Amino acid sequence: MKIVVLCGGDSPEREVSLVSGKSVAKALSKNHKVFKLDPVKKDFHKKLVRIKPDCVFIALHGGKGEDGTIQGFLETLNIPYTGSGVCASAICMNKIIMKKILIFHNIPTPEFVLVERKIIPEIPFGYPCVVKPASLGSTIGISIVENSSQLKTGLTKAFRLDREVFVEKFIKGKEITIGIIGNEKLQVLPPIEIRTSRKLYDYHAKYKKGGSQHVIPPEIDKKFLDKASDYAIKTFKVLGCSGFARMEIIIQENGEMFILDVNTVPGLTPLSLLPDAARHAGISFESLCEKIVELGLERCAKN
Ligand SMILES: Nc1ncnc2c1ncn2[C@@H]1O[C@H](COP(=O)(O)OP(=O)(O)OP(=O)(O)O)[C@@H](O)[C@H]1O
Numbered sequence: 001m002k003i004v005v006l007c008g009g010d011s012p013e014r015e016v017s018l019v020s021g022k023s024v025a026k027a028l029s030k031n032h033k034v035f036k037l038d039p040v041k042k043d044f045h046k047k048l049v050r051i052k053p054d055c056v057f058i059a060l061h062g063g064k065g066e067d068g069t070i071q072g073f074l075e076t077l078n079i080p081y082t083g084s085g086v087c088a089s090a091i092c093m094n095k096i097i098m099k100k101i102l103i104f105h106n107i108p109t110p111e112f113v114l115v116e117r118k119i120i121p122e123i124p125f126g127y128p129c130v131v132k133p134a135s136l137g138s139t140i141g142i143s144i145v146e147n148s149s150q151l152k153t154g155l156t157k158a159f160r161l162d163r164e165v166f167v168e169k170f171i172k173g174k175e176i177t178i179g180i181i182g183n184e185k186l187q188v189l190p191p192i193e194i195r196t197s198r199k200l201y202d203y204h205a206k207y208k209k210g211g212s213q214h215v216i217p218p219e220i221d222k223k224f225l226d227k228a229s230d231y232a233i234k235t236f237k238v239l240g241c242s243g244f245a246r247m248e249i250i251i252q253e254n255g256e257m258f259i260l261d262v263n264t265v266p267g268l269t270p271l272s273l274l275p276d277a278a279r280h281a282g283i284s285f286e287s288l289c290e291k292i293v294e295l296g297l298e299r300c301a302k303n
């Protein structure tokens with residue numbers, strides 16, 4: 001097959017995407033003719049059309065690569081691509097819309113309030129709480145705030161970056177992540193507990209050496225992990241995801257748990273969370289990349 005791997009892009013996760021793209025291209029080049037393209041480079045569109053790929057592997061994290069924009073662009077060109085379609089990508093990128101859908105389906109997500117610019121909201125769930133821009137990612141613009149003066153500062157910062165901002169209840173607990181692969185028939189990968197000494201699992205914790213640890217299996221009661229896996233599958237389905245995705249979940253000591261975030265193009269370096277979970281399930285990085293391509297082709301064929 002001719003496969004174009006898209007990586008780079010103009011989101012804050014550009015550097016990680018370049019590493020994901022390089023790893024994916026290397027893995028796929030064993031069996032396919034692979035071309036790497038960066039959508040921000042000159043003549044990207046022309047090159048893509050000239051190559052006429054059988055499939056585009058989207059290894060763009062955040063921004064236009066993960067929010068449905070690139071997906072829509074490929075739809076108009078009738079080029080099959082990996083991962084979720086336009087609608088699911090857009091939903092998962094906007095945390096407010098995502099949370100409303102989860103609530104509609106009785107899937108727990110932390111309580112939240114919507115905020116209007118220049119209005120300091122009442123916080124029904126008290127402090128600490130978390131200020132978040134609706135659509136960013138990479139923990140950019142997120143602050144944990146302890147009082148109303150910090151809330152004000154957090155809101156100003158978040159509104160500088162996004163038109164939509166919300167405040168979420170802070171959940172104390174262990175953070176796990178669950179990867180899922182599949183279209184209709186879903187495979188849940190082993191949960192990974194993420195440990196970091198930082199307050200948030202932020203960019204530094206994720207990508208800097210020693211910033212975080214992956215604990216597999218998590219040191220958490222198995223019945224809680226099974227429940228988390230059920231929620232992860234349900235979340236994948238109700239949001240309409242396909243191919244693969246990685247959910248972030250916080251589990252409190254009493255077993256109550258909340259879906260925090262869904263990544264439709266999670267990190268794809270061999271050391272990233274989803275590939276690490278796949279390896280623990282006996283799926284090599286190469287097989288994972290092949291599988292993601294197969295699932296992309298399958299979804300596009302059905303459409
Ligand atoms: N309500 C919360 N309670 C406790 N911790 C939280 C809460 N919301 C976020 N965090 C912490 O902040 C991190 C980033 O939050 P979140 O995943 O919502 O943002 P993000 O910008 O989409 O992150 P990324 O794109 O890096 O996955 C979480 O992984 C978690 O460590």
Ligand SMILES: [Mg+2]
Nearest residue numbers: 138248261262
């Ligand atoms: Mg997150």
